[in-house]
Amino acid sequence: MSAATSLPLRDVHLPPIPSWWPLPLGWWLVLAALALVVLLAWAWRAHRRRQQRRWLRVFDTAVDAAPDGTAQVAAMAELLRRAARRRHAGAELLQGQAWLEFLDVPGSRAFSDGEGRLLLDGGYRRSLDAADVQRVRDLARARFLDLISRRGR
Numbered sequence: 119m120s121a122a123t124s125l126p127l128r129d130v131h132l133p134p135i136p137s138w139w140p141l142p143l144g145w146w147l148v149l150a151a152l153a154l155v156v157l158l159a160w161a162w163r164a165h166r167r168r169q170q171r172r173w174l175r176v177f178d179t180a181v182d183a184a185p186d187g188t189a190q191v192a193a194m195a196e197l198l199r200r201a202a203r204r205r206h207a208g209a210e211l212l213q214g215q216a217w218l219e220f221l222d223v224p225g226s227r228a229f230s231d232g233e234g235r236l237l238l239d240g241g242y243r244r245s246l247d248a249a250d251v252q253r254v255r256d257l258a259r260a261r262f263l264d265l266i267s268r269r270g271r
Contacts, residue, residue, distance in 0.1 A: 166267075173266050177259055187251040192241030194258040201265035214238065221261055228257055 141149075177197055184190040198221065202209035212220050218238065221229040228234050233253045240246055240254065 170263060170267055173263055174259065177262050181255060187246035187248060188241055188243055190251055191236060191246065191254060194255060194262075195237045195241055197262055198237070198258055198265070201262050205265045205268065223261065223264070229261075233257060 180197055181190050181193050184193045199210040202212075202220065206220075209220055215230060218230040218234060221234060221237075229237070233250065234257050236246070236250060236254045237258070240251075
């Protein structure tokens with residue numbers, strides 16, 4: 119007999135499959151990066167919500183401080199002009215129909231052909247219907263927030 123036949127040979131055994139837990143370092147880094155991205159997105163959205171609430175509070179305070187409907191419409195027009203200036207340089211100088219068309223949201227004609235037309239001459243009328251003022255206020259409030267919160271777009 120030769121020396122090769124006297125060796126006790128065994129079958130080949132594969133090592134055990136690695137356990138999925140605990141995770142390798144690379145997966146911990148991926149999870150940490152993902153958690154950081156989620157946390158930053160949440161913080162950014164929370165900041166935007168607080169900022170929008172602040173701008174809406176500014177709008178509501180200025181309009182509520184006006185004594186009557188005529189003064190409220192004038193206050194809304196002034197706030198919209200300030201927001202327009204922040205969004206596009208020179209937009210606050212637009213007059214008449216061009217101003218109303220600037221205020222229209224794409225796909226809507228609420229200012230140029232609708233209730234928003236009250237912004238042109240509502241500040242100069244003797245009296246206004248409270249329902250008309252409220253409809254214009256809702257329209258102007260939404261547009262004010264859109265103009266003030268998106269800079270340079």
